[in-house]
Amino acid sequence: MTWLILLLIILSVLAYISASIHLATLVIAGWLGVYSLSVESGILVFLLWVIFDIVFIPLNFPAIRKLLFSRPIFKLMKPMLPQMSQTEREALEAGNTWWDAELFSGNPDWKVLLDLPAPKLSAEEQAFLNGPVETLCGMLDDWDITRNRFDLPGEVWDFIKQHKFCGMIIPKRYGGLEFSDYAHSEAVMKISSRCATAAVTVMVPNSLGPAKLLLLYGTEQQKNHYLPRLATGEEIPAFALTGPHAGSDAGAMPDTGIVCYGKFEGKDNVLGIRLNWEKRYITLGPVATVLGLAFKLYDPNHLLGDNENIGITVALIPTNTPGVSIGRRHFPLDSAFQNGPNWGKDVFIPMDWIIGGKQQVGNGWRMLMQCLATGRAVSLPALSAGASKMLSRNCGAYARIRKQFNLPIGEFEGIEEPLSRMAGQTYIIDAARKVTAAALDDGQKPSVISAIIKYELTERMRRVVNDGMDIQGGSGICLGPKNYLGRMYQVIPVSITVEGANILTRSMMIFGQGAIRCHPYIQREMEALGLENPELALQQFDEVLFKHIGSLLHNLAAGIWLGLSAARFINAPGDQHTQRYFRQLARLSVGFALAADFALLTLGNSLKRKERISGRFADVLSNLYLCSCVLKHYRDQGSPPDDLPLLHWACRQTLYRAQQSLLAIFHILPMRLPAYLLRAALFPTGKACAPPADHLVHRTAALLLNDSATRDRLTQGIYINDKPDDATGRIEVAFRAVLAAMPVEAKIHAAQKQKQLPKGAVLDLLQIAIAKAIISNEEAELIVAAEKARFAAISVDDFSAGQFGRMGGTQ
Template structure:
């Protein structure tokens, strides 16, 4: 009886806690079971339950606790709470909180995610993607751009300007295209097979003068620059990174000193700039430079402020003292990128973006713009690269035969093929759904960091897998190699817009822990404002959340109290798993912040693992939303399951590693008992799913077509031949070809064909002579084999094609 009543008390408390129903129901449960215990069972148990009810009443009833507990807690909190710097506050205030906040809460409300459906592109936007984008990508062969020219062809530059590719974010009222975020993403996904082209178009439409002018520029600046940026009369770049500061704008050493100088023949107050920038995309050809620097007014020419902080200005290329035009050589594809140096460059104050009143607002301007730009440009490139890998790797492995079998039927090859398909599926869902959030008014700061890190890492894995299944075809560079240059250029995406290591270890959880948490920001604000009542509300709401997440994480891990989710029977269990891990993540986040305090900033591996949990839950949510909105094609259910099992496996693995490494071991063991009471349950996708997905992406199926939707699949009429179009053509004839392959191979094995018929073409002719193939079948196979051989062929060059050192050539020739 005693054990039964104890079980009832615990079960009742768990139900109350999981629903966060407040203190009164918990008190009633404890008191009721205590009375029954006193009457029919153990007085000791009753005493324990009454004490527990009293403790809940003391902490949970506002009037009771505020008289004696809140003040003491507030005094302690003010002593131990981490100090948030002004630059950190600016970063935390940038952007908006959306689905990332729901995941931090431990009780994600799926309706808040599903309410804004992705309605796709407008007719005008779709026509641009299907028309000018197809023309632009067909103009640019990767080998020609990266090796022969180290630049886009002049006709491509002219076309990009004519069709206003550089003005996608600029409103039509200023002569731009005024495209949605979804359309910008679709354009970049289409252009992704050529990294130089994608970067050239993407950068002016991301963090740079155009976006900064739109949001902060004066009317005069907008009216002058935006039309010229839209039609390509001005090519912009933005100088932020330097030899020592990298992307950390808060520590840049470049300065702008307020002083008097001469401009247009008149003495005016302006800025004397001294700066050294590196890795600036489009700098070698830019006509106007956006510049970030630290602004000082030592002589008080503008007022009492001496250190204004980070400031952004626009500087024309031909300004005296600015050295610009030299180039760096980015690995893989040497797009236009280079240094800018300025020595005593004088500019008037009106060159400050937004005018003098925006002096010192550069850090806020940059982080607010970056929160949107980071989740569009590089993630879209990753999505396009993944789709391209699906098209090429799936096609190549189907037509490439070993041991008289398509290598796509070998399980060792099917594993990376399925992984490529899943990465493409996840990446597209994340990019498209997050862009849709932007179009609905959100500025997703934390999701932008998630997408930047995880999707570019997916891109690295995807292209490595694609290279592996191609073998010698992909490691031999030349015009026919459609993967090698993109593979070599992956480190660029990994490094720019914040190096991935730092993004993972500092930004995702580091920013989200305060920005997205339901209560932490309120608690810190109460501390800064010395507002005890606001602290009381936030702190004890926070306490209720902790207990609620503990109850939800524990019960749902045991399969009890699964939340209601608005998904079909196929995807429901995955959504419920996301909700369960959301509760576990929320609990572990609070435990890390409580036990480590300010030290958590320095425990980057702990922060990184919590960020991994959050990121994989976010990506899984995007896949679920895509599934919810789409009309699935054949085999998409298997791909959806493969993708979500992969993401949930990664999330659980990150949670397990966090628990293994949390310094406070008693807390870690308690968290493990609550969040993983049955151990790890989500495994990597199994072999059956792998086989289905790999075969579907390497044959002419609706799933392959779906994965290639929005990719460059048309037959090229330009200088760049499209391998995806070639493979799609071959796959349409594959079923017939495979039957004929088997027929001829069987005859050869039986000795019905000459033993010297070793080449496929020889066997076809021998089979025709033997009457095993009709004339029409033989003609089909001749054409099919010729197309296959063209796709398998690699380039070769003259002996001296690559040599720069002529002495070496002479020495070899003499030998």
């Protein structure tokens, strides 16, 4: 038994250090040699040497190894690995991997994350935020825009065009602002904290639209023509992908283009495309001057080459082209951004209207996948951050201002819970937004991460808004100019739906793509299996396969060791507050990698159809990424001690969710006994991560109830004003007035307890308190100002019957 235990320890150490096959052979041969000299049983020793020779000698000779091991596994795996369509392959090839691949490996290299430069704004970018963006926010009246105008006012449209809000991503040589992704994010976030309609209007030209496609793929002629016009708003772009019959499913897209000769601008026999399409849900479509159109291109007469079915193609089409029809507007949940259908009937366009020209025919889906990352990784996370910060700041202030039973409602434990969630979720959202923007500016193009933060941040923003509505209560459900929350509550599903609906993103994209894109070996194995040359295929497969097996054995040994030791002894970065979280991240990363390999091994090609399993894997990977971002964000901000409640809440919440999702996977994987054994190996002492405790909930909620540097850091970058007649300005004014009056109120309450003052409302006792020298006249004025501001802050709008009639009955 002692020898067996020693052998198991040796094997575990070899696996943990990822020993080469040669080193492993020497070490195990040494153990066998010592064992042979120490025991008398010749038959057992002989059998062990036979087993050793059968296993290890072939492994050390590639020709024998390929014949005995790699070839049979090659034949076994070929039908098991997921089959990919062309659109899936192009989606996988879009972008690159970054920290997502490190988490997928089970052995993350912390330097990859921590050495990423913190995001910074240039002086020009900061001036733009302090100047035009601040001015634009001051011009926006969300109630007037969404209820009376159903559009931005003309002067706002002019201001957006004049200051090149639609050209933030366009280089200066084309007349744009050439801002970083982080500056782009900061601008959208600030506008989002004021008005979703304006934010969406600015987002679209700077995310998935003609400008991004032109920058990456356009010809110089196309760039020189369109980019200056797009930068100044002379051209308003819209991108037409979604249709009524296939949604955004490119493979089922019914919109077609036929290569043919036609008449164009008075010239006969122009080589071009005759288009027919129908699109809907197209943002900026009703006011667009140029459409980026995705369609399937066919060449039945072989005018371009041998292929008849060329594939998805993207073209730029002015909306005044004959045959193009711009439909009436959609009305997306009482919001006012321009959105509507368009269609084309026998629209003839020349070949040079294809983005990139004739050489880019059939490359449309690849182009779209490359460009989608901006919308997913920048615009929508920025909108989520802006909404969450605005609500956290104002709902926290409201909870301090609003009283029930003579106490601020924020002091009730029932209110503390949603306040704590709002603060913690906002911290997570902002951390992920900033770290991802920094990665993009550093040259990364992580397509899986863009899907993660699109899904996670819009969902977490939804929870923040719901919690805010619960806290606001009646004042939240009564719409009007004073209500800063109602319109945001109504528009939540827009961000959940666009750029890939969240259900699809979670259940199919994050892990469905990530399992292949981010796994250190699966994609390379698939490429080897797909090679036509059998010898070359087997050669490459053999090399990758044994690296994969080594990684799997390492993760198994590491998972067992980290489970037994609770990850206490591994080397991890961080300080006394963060090291434990780095260690738990490493532990859960190992568990995730093992579970993913087990699922791929046992489910093979059917894994892509197991969306409940994929969704839970997505939850694990997503929360590991978010926790990583929180730790990086805390470090980038200088590790302020006052922010520790936010750090602890965010890390515990994300790690707990990752753990629970990982445990849930083991309940639904096939081959239940091995799955349960793997779970027992990874969690031998039970669950390692707990959700935020009650004392942490209290400390986190308190951050939103008091004026502090932490509260300002949490809500930094949004639009804040102190106008008493503004929807959020009145909350800011009341918050500061109430805080200023708190010491005076405390004096009055203390005097009441000592029977110096009778019971009653504070305002009714002021003169008595002044007469008894309990407070001064100046202190009494603070109470009066606070009560006046408090009433203004909690007041709601009311309307006459005639006003409701003018609203069109849509309320």
